[in-house]
Amino acid sequence: MNGAKVGFFSEIEKIMHGFGDVPNPLRMSVELMENLIKKELKEIIREAETVAEFRMSSKIDIEEIVFLLRRNKFKLRRIYKCLETKALGSKIEKDASEEIISQRNSKNERNLIHFVKALEELDTFGDLVDFCKEEGEPDLARVDRLLRLEKVSRDLDSARYEAFAKARTVRFSCAKQKFAQWALSGSELSSNITELAWLALDFLAFEAIGQIVDTSFLLRKTDHTTDSIQQRMPSLTSNPGFPSVYFGNAGLTCAGLLGKPLTPDEIIR
Numbered sequence: 001m002n003g004a005k006v007g008f009f010s011e012i013e014k015i016m017h018g019f020g021d022v023p024n025p026l027r028m029s030v031e032l033m034e035n036l037i038k039k040e041l042k043e044i045i046r047e048a049e050t051v052a053e054f055r056m057s058s059k060i061d062i063e064e065i066v067f068l069l070r071r072n073k074f075k076l077r078r079i080y081k082c083l084e085t086k087a088l089g090s091k092i093e094k095d096a097s098e099e100i101i102s103q104r105n106s107k108n109e110r111n112l113i114h115f116v117k118a119l120e121e122l123d124t125f126g127d128l129v130d131f132c133k134e135e136g137e138p139d140l141a142r143v144d145r146l147l148r149l150e151k152v153s154r155d156l157d158s159a160r161y162e163a164f165a166k167a168r169t170v171r172f173s174c175a176k177q178k179f180a181q182w183a184l185s186g187s188e189l190s191s192n193i194t195e196l197a198w199l200a201l202d203f204l205a206f207e208a209i210g211q212i213v214d215t216s217f218l219l220r221k222t223d224h225t226t227d228s229i230q231q232r233m234p235s236l237t238s239n240p241g242f243p244s245v246y247f248g249n250a251g252l253t254c255a256g257l258l259g260k261p262l263t264p265d266e267i268i269r
Helices: 009-018 027-054 062-068 073-096 103-122 127-133 140-154 158-167 172-184 195-224 254-258 264-268
Strands: none
Touching (some): 009 027, 009 158, 073 140, 073 195, 103 195
16 A cells, blocks of 8 residues: 555554653654554454455455454453443433434444454354453453553652543544554555454554553563562462452562663563
8 A cells, every 4th residue: 555654653652651651752662663563463454364365355344353363352352342332432422412313323333233243253152252241251461551550650740640641542543544554554455444443453553552561561570570589479469359460579669660761672572
C-alpha cells in the first residue's frame, strides 16, 4: 500500500507512559517500539491473509483474528471485554435517549455479537465462549500490570496523574484511516480488512506495547534484585487468593524501578 509516510510516534509515546514509562520516554525507545509494533502488525495481517484464503474469503474479518488467537484465551477474553464495554456504553446511551439511536450504538452491539459468533464457530463445545464471558480463571498478567500501574499512580501529583490518566486512554483507533495506512505501508498486504478486524488489530497493537513494557520492567526488577537469597524470597502478595500476584520485594521502591525511562536495550532483550 503506497502513500505518504505516516507514523504514530506521539501516540506510542503516550501509550508507553500509560503503561508505566516516564512522561517523556526516550526518543530512541519510542522509535524502536514503533518499528517493533509495525513489524508485528504486518506479520499478523500476513497470517490472517493465509487464514482468509483457506476459508475462501476475499477479506480479513474477525474470524481470521480469532483463529490466530485461538491458543491465547486471555487475549480473546480481553477483546471480548473491550467489545462488551463498548456495547454496554451504547445501551446506556440508548436508554438515556430513546428518541435518538445512533448507528454507532447499534454497530457496537453488532460487533460484540459478530465476535461471539466467530468464537462459536471455532469452539464447538462452547468452553471458549464461556471463558470469555466469565471471570473464573484470573488473568494474572493483566492483574500484575494493573497493580504495577496503581503503584506508579501513588507517587503522582494531581497534574501528573491527569496526564498519566489521559495517556492510558490513547489508542491507535483514534485515527483509524491513519492506523490502516501506517500498518500497511511499504507492503503488498491486503487492505480489504473489515472495521471489526481493524478494531481487533488496534487492540493487539496496544497490548503488544503493554507486553513489551511489562517485560522490560520485570527484567529491570530482576536486574536490581542482585541478592540471590532475596531473589528466592516470597513476593509480597496483594491478595491471599491470588498468591502469584505481587507488588514485588519489600526493599525495592517504586521510584527505583519506574523512575528512569526504558532504554532500547531493555526493550529488545
